[in-house]
Amino acid sequence: MKILVFVKRVPDTESKIRISNETGKIIEEGLNFVLNPYDEHAVEEAIRLREAKGGTVTVVSIGTEEAMIILKKCLAMGADKAVLVKDEAPESYDGLRTAKIIARAVEKKFPDHTLLLFGKQSVGADNSQVPSMVAELLGLPQVNVVTKLEMEGNQGVAHREIEGALEKVEFSLPAVISAQKGLNEPRYETLKGIMMAKKKEIPVISFEELELKAEEVASGLEITKMESPPQKQTGKIIEEEPAEAAKKMVEFLHKEAKVI
Amino acid sequence: MILVFIEVREGKIKKFSLEALSEAKRRAEDLKTEVAAVLIGHNVENLASEVFPFGASKVYVLENSLLRNYSAAGYAHALHSLAEEIKPVAILFSASSLGKDFAPRLAAKLGVSVASDCTKTACRDGKLEVSRPIFAGKIFITLTLRSSPQIVTLRPNVFPLMEPGAKEGEMVKKEVVIPEDQVKAQVVEILKEEGAEIDVTEAEIVVSGGRGMKGPENFDLLRELTSLLPQSAVGSSRSAVDAGWIGHQHQVGQTGKTVSPDLYMAIGISGAIQHLAGMSSSKYIVAVNKDREASIFKVADFGIVGDLFQVIPYLKEEVKKVLSE
Numbered sequence: 394m395k396i397l398v399f400v401k402r403v404p405d406t407e408s409k410i411r412i413s414n415e416t417g418k419i420i421e422e423g424l425n426f427v428l429n430p431y432d433e434h435a436v437e438e439a440i441r442l443r444e445a446k447g448g449t450v451t452v453v454s455i456g457t458e459e460a461m462i463i464l465k466k467c468l469a470m471g472a473d474k475a476v477l478v479k480d481e482a483p484e485s486y487d488g489l490r491t492a493k494i495i496a497r498a499v500e501k502k503f504p505d506h507t508l509l510l511f512g513k514q515s516v517g518a519d520n521s522q523v524p525s526m527v528a529e530l531l532g533l534p535q536v537n538v539v540t541k542l543e544m545e546g547n548q549g550v551a552h553r554e555i556e557g558a559l560e561k562v563e564f565s566l567p568a569v570i571s572a573q574k575g576l577n578e579p580r581y582e583t584l585k586g587i588m589m590a591k592k593k594e595i596p597v598i599s600f601e602e603l604e605l606k607a608e609e610v611a612s613g614l615e616i617t618k619m620e621s622p623p624q625k626q627t628g629k630i631i632e633e634e635p636a637e638a639a640k641k642m643v644e645f646l647h648k649e650a651k652v653i
Numbered sequence: 654m655i656l657v658f659i660e661v662r663e664g665k666i667k668k669f670s671l672e673a674l675s676e677a678k679r680r681a682e683d684l685k686t687e688v689a690a691v692l693i694g695h696n697v698e699n700l701a702s703e704v705f706p707f708g709a710s711k712v713y714v715l716e717n718s719l720l721r722n723y724s725a726a727g728y729a730h731a732l733h734s735l736a737e738e739i740k741p742v743a744i745l746f747s748a749s750s751l752g753k754d755f756a757p758r759l760a761a762k763l764g765v766s767v768a769s770d771c772t773k774t775a776c777r778d779g780k781l782e783v784s785r786p787i788f789a790g791k792i793f794i795t796l797t798l799r800s801s802p803q804i805v806t807l808r809p810n811v812f813p814l815m816e817p818g819a820k821e822g823e824m825v826k827k828e829v830v831i832p833e834d835q836v837k838a839q840v841v842e843i844l845k846e847e848g849a850e851i852d853v854t855e856a857e858i859v860v861s862g863g864r865g866m867k868g869p870e871n872f873d874l875l876r877e878l879t880s881l882l883p884q885s886a887v888g889s890s891r892s893a894v895d896a897g898w899i900g901h902q903h904q905v906g907q908t909g910k911t912v913s914p915d916l917y918m919a920i921g922i923s924g925a926i927q928h929l930a931g932m933s934s935s936k937y938i939v940a941v942n943k944d945r946e947a948s949i950f951k952v953a954d955f956g957i958v959g960d961l962f963q964v965i966p967y968l969k970e971e972v973k974k975v976l977s978e
Contacts, residue, residue, distance in 0.1 A: 406907040406927035410791040419792065430908050486787065486794065488757060489766045516907055517788055520769045522757035525725060529761035534838035535725050537754050554902060555750040556852035558845045560723075564838035574908060575901040613766030617782065618795035625933070628954035632945065638957040639967030642939055645955045647975045650937045652858065652916040653882065 394448035394544070394566070395506040396439045399495060400432040400467060402460045403517045412619055418483070419619070428463040431512025434572035437579040438542060439510050440471040446544065449473045451503065455480050455494050461595060468590035469582035475595045476502070478603070485612035488522025494610065495523065496530035497603045507547070507567040513538045514571075528569035536562045540575040655681050656713075656741035656802075658732070659690050659704055660751055661697055669747040669809035669855075671707045676774055676812040677745050678708025683776040686742065689713060691735060693728055695721040701824045706817035713739075717829040722840040723751055725758040731829045733762045741802050743781055748806035749854075756806050765800040770911075772811050772934065781805060789907040789930035809854060810913050811934070846902065853888045853905060858916045859935070861888035861905055862898075863928075865921020865942065865961055869898040874965050875920060881972050888912065888932075890922045906931035921961045924949030941965070 404410065404424040411420045428436075439450040451474040452467040454460040464475035478498050499506065509528075514521040521537070528535035540559065541552035544566075553560040554573050582590075600610060629645070631638055646653040655677045659670040677688045690709035692700060694716065701712045715731045736744065736759075744759070746752035748770040760767045772793075773784035781803050784795045798804070853859050860875045860882070872887065879885040888905045889898070905912055907927035917935035922928060924940075924947055932938070933952050940953040941961045950956045957964055 404788075406789075406930075407925070408788075409926060410788045412792065486796070487766050488769075489761060489764075492757075492761060519787055519789060519911075520757075520767070521753045522760075522767055522769060525754060525757040526761035528725070529729065529758045535754070535758065536838055538750065552844070553840075556855055557850060558843050560840045561842040561844060562838050563841050568838065573901075574904070613799050614768070615797045615799060616794060617777075617797065618784075618793075620793055620795075622786075622790060622793055622933070625952050627951060628938075628956065630945075630950050630953070630956040630958060632958040635959055635963040636967045638959055639964050639971050642955055642957055643968065643971035643975055646916065646937070646939065650916070650954065652937055653972060653975055 394442060394446055394508055395503070396442060396448060396450045396508045396510060397499065397503055397506045398432070398435050398439045398450060398452045398467070398472070398510045400436065400452055400454050400463055401429045401515045402426050402454065402456055402463045403429045403515050406430065406516055412621055417619055426459070426462070428466050429512050429515045431514060431516070431572055431574065433579040434574060434576045435510040435512050436467050436470055436472060437577045438572060441577065442508070442544060451476065451506070453478060453498065455491060457481060464595050465590045466582060468593050469586040470580060471586060475593070476598060477595055478598045480600070482610070484518065485614060486518050486520065486616070487612045487614045488520045488526055490610055490612055492523050492526030492530055494603070494605060495527050497605055498598065499531060501603050502598065509533070509567070509569045511569065511571040513573045524569050524571040533567050533569050534564045535569040536564055537571040538573045539570050540573050542570060542576065654687050654689055654739065654741045655684070655743045655745060656736070656739070657688060657690050657709065657745045658752070658755070659692050660747060660749060661692065661694055661700060666700055666703055667747065667749065669749060671704070671814055672809065672812040673745045673747050673807045674704060674707040674709055675815035676807060678815055680774055680776060680781060681708070684742070684779065687711070689741070691715065691732065693720055693731055698826065702820070705819050705822040707815055708818070709822060711823045711825060714824060714826045715829045716826070717831050719831045719833070719836055720829070724836045724838055724840065725754050726838070727831050727836045728755050729758040729762050730831055730835050732759050734829070735827060736763060736802060743803040743805060746806045748808050752806050756804055760804045763802065765802060765804055766798055767804045767806065768796060768798060769806050770808050771805055772808050774805070786911070786934070789911055789927070790933055791926070791930050808913065851884060851886045853886045853903060853912050854910050856884055856886035857914050858882045858885035858918070859888045859905065859912055859914045859932070860885060860918045860920065861890065861922060862893055862920050863890035863922030864892045864896070866893060866898065872899055878965070878969055878972065881969065881976065890925070890928050919949050919953070920965065922949055923947045924952065
């Protein structure tokens with residue numbers, strides 16, 4: 394099975410995100426960038442499938458040269474190959490734009506790859522759009538937010554998380570799957586893996602090579618404002634005997650907030 | 654026309670779909686247009702009348718036995734045909750599990766972008782202008798969509814229901830033809846989670862535990878509280894999930910779920926930034942923590958500095974008292 398995994402470089406979840414007063418955009422300086430946490434589960438699942446069934450794992454990121462660091466990490470985890478599709482544009486928050494680039498890259502460069510794995514969303518844009526859009530553009534079935542995946546030849550069974558339940562979904566390859574936390578426990582890179590990853594070359598693909606025209610990679614979104622949420626006023630914090638404190642809290646919830 | 658997709662699960666219309674319909678009605682008044690609803694599935698016609706009181710003057714019913722269970726490709730095929738025919742200016746969905754799966758698939762079929770998980774809508778130059786959280790709510794972004802139809806998903810539990818109005822409207826049944834080869838992924842079974850009838854994203858009250866719970870067995874204290882409170886669910890911080898005390902489906906925060914219940918109770922949760930991101934849009938937040946300096950108190954409307962194991966039993970008693978009044 395030839396597997397493609399799509400990965401994104403994002404600020405880690407402990408980051409405090411600030412907006413520049415001058416540009417109105419996110420201040421990237423000082424942020425710690427990592428492999429998107431959900432993508433880690435996707436990479437892990439791909440490696441496990443290859444270990445069990447054979448095949449190859451190729452990791453692809455769309456972005457600037459700075460994404461090389463997460464591609465190296467994926468190689469160190471055990472991916473066979475990594476490729477960067479170079480995109481110098483700033484974050485557009487437009488899932489369709491990314492999906493178009495990915496769909497074209499698959500058609501042009503990886504037409505024989507049958508399993509397309511993603512994280513269920515990137516932490517940051519929080520769109521949860523790209524996997525479904527890629528599936529549509531390529532005419533493939535999709536199973537998103539997957540916590541269990543079993544493959545037998547070209548047939549697969551996945552558990553998809555929905556509100557308070559799981560959907561058991563049957564599908565056949567080629568297909569798009571997006572990973573949710575709980576799918577697996579991502580491995581750490583080994584020292585040997587890191588050394589091997591250092592030696593591997595990461596090819597860079599340009600938009601020209603993919604014959605992507607400017608209008609195809611234009612953003613469909615017009616951003617009018619970016620801002621931090623208003624600071625919440627601090628409420629009432631009390632330090633009293635448990636019985637008294639509990640009484641006051643419930644009184645607040647009942648009489649003031651009227652939520653109980 | 655603004656078209657609103659109405660989600661049906663187990664034969665019932667989801668409340669968040671009526672929220673989306675109500676919001677569509679408010680915007681339609683600004684844009685001087687009508688609101689229509691669309692139901693997709695098998696044997697859903699009988700639900701049509703339920704949408705009229707919430708602002709829809711028309712309801713489209715797209716039925717086919719192949720649509721009995723949800724499939725993104727099948728649903729997108731059905732709604733795509735309708736959208737091409739009636740050319741709505743916007744199509745609204747709820748940002749539920751199904752909506753987040755379906756809306757982008759339809760959008761890609763129509764060749765348009767999507768604004769996901771919006772928490773505010775307005776009108777600007779005859780178009781929708783929406784605001785949505787990014788970085789799980791650390792930042793809010795306001796945007797318009799360049800192409801038509803504008804596809805927007807709305808976060809559940811944020812938009813108020815309108816006062817129910819008209820009881821009647823027009824129903825339009827559409828014959829849908831779904832080529833069998835369109836549906837290549839099939840839901841074959843729904844596996845219910847034990848003791849989790851209400852998901853944290855749908856609950857009106859979320860009682861969450863963190864590292865301060867000290868162990869999996871102590872989450873029973875929170876379950877005792879939620880068993881008293883209607884429409885409530887147990888949530889957790891990431892550290893409790895990573896420690897294996899509770900399943901990841903309960904996790905609230907940046908790598909878990911984003912919730913906006915009427916009441917969020919943070920018990921033994923320090924309030925790491927990635928946790929605050931997932932719950933700070935809750936209408937009311939209360940916290941119990943023994944560390945006075947804990948960040949959770951910065952977002953709490955009411956906080957108790959104290960030992961949760963001493964406070965919770967009293968909280969339970971007080972809640973019982975209030976509920977029996």
